[in-house]
Amino acid sequence: MGGYGSGGHNKTHSQLENFHRxxxxxxxxxxxxxxxxxxxxxxxxxxxxGDIVYHVQSKTALIKVLGVQGSECRYVDLPLSRVPGIDGKSVRMYFHCPYCGRRVRYLYDCHKHYACRKCARLNYASQQKSGMDEMRLKMERIVEKELGYTWWYRDNPDxxxxxxxxxxxxxxxxWEKYDxxxxEFPAASKGL
Ligand SMILES: [Zn+2]
Structure with a gap:
C-alpha cells in the first residue's frame, strides 16, 4: 500500500477519530x-x-456535557452492555445510543450530543444548509464521484x-490526479 495508510497518515487518522467519536x-x-x-x-x-462519569458500584454511566459559556452541565444516561468473548473470560463493552438504544461501539460527537452513526446522520440531514453538511457533501463527492470509491461505507462500517x-x-x-x-480531501475535513 506504500505511502498512504502508513506512518504519518495513520497519525492524522487517530487524531480525527479521537476528536469525533x-x-x-x-x-x-x-x-x-x-x-x-x-x-x-x-x-x-x-x-x-465533557466526560463519561462511570459509577463503579452500580456499573452504570452518564455522559456529562459541558454547558456553553457558563450554562449548566447536562447529564445523559449512557447504557452499557458487557458481551462475553468466545474464550469465556474476556469481555467487550458496548454503548447503547442514548437516542435510539442501538448497541454500538462508537458514538459520534454531533453538535454537543453523542449519538450513534445513524442518529448522527439524521441530525446532519436535518441541517442541509449548514456549513458542516456542505463539507460532508463535498467530501462524499470527492470520494464517491471523483475517486469512484462508492463502497467506502461497506469497507468502513460505523x-x-x-x-x-x-x-x-x-x-x-x-497518480498526480489521485494525490x-x-x-483536497483532508482540507475539507478541517472545516468540520
Ligand atoms: Zn442512535
Whole structure:
C-alpha cells in the first residue's frame, strides 16, 4: 500500500477519530487499566466536551456535557452492555445510543450530543444548509464521484466520511490526479 495508510497518515487518522467519536472498547480498556477502580465511587473518562462519569458500584454511566459559556452541565444516561468473548473470560463493552438504544461501539460527537452513526446522520440531514453538511457533501463527492470509491461505507462500517483515511487509487487514474484529490480531501475535513 506504500505511502498512504502508513506512518504519518495513520497519525492524522487517530487524531480525527479521537476528536469525533468515543470508542466503547477504549473506554473499557481505560476502566480496566485503573488498578484502584474498586476503591473509587466514580471515574471520569474525558471527552472532547465533557466526560463519561462511570459509577463503579452500580456499573452504570452518564455522559456529562459541558454547558456553553457558563450554562449548566447536562447529564445523559449512557447504557452499557458487557458481551462475553468466545474464550469465556474476556469481555467487550458496548454503548447503547442514548437516542435510539442501538448497541454500538462508537458514538459520534454531533453538535454537543453523542449519538450513534445513524442518529448522527439524521441530525446532519436535518441541517442541509449548514456549513458542516456542505463539507460532508463535498467530501462524499470527492470520494464517491471523483475517486469512484462508492463502497467506502461497506469497507468502513460505523465510520463518518470525515474519519475515512484510506481511499484506494482507481486503477485508471494517474497518480498526480489521485494525490491532488487526496489533498483536497483532508482540507475539507478541517472545516468540520
Ligand atoms: Zn442512535
Amino acid at each position: 468515543i470508542d466503547s472498547f477504549s473506554f473499557y480498556d481505560f476502566l480496566m487499566a485503573d488498578k484502584y477502580l474498586y476503591c473509587k465511587t466514580t471515574v471520569q473518562y474525558p471527552l472532547n466536551r 465510520t463518518l466520511i470525515q474519519d475515512l483515511w484510506h481511499v484506494p487509487k482507481p486503477p485508471y487514474m494517474r 491532488r484529490l487526496l489533498q
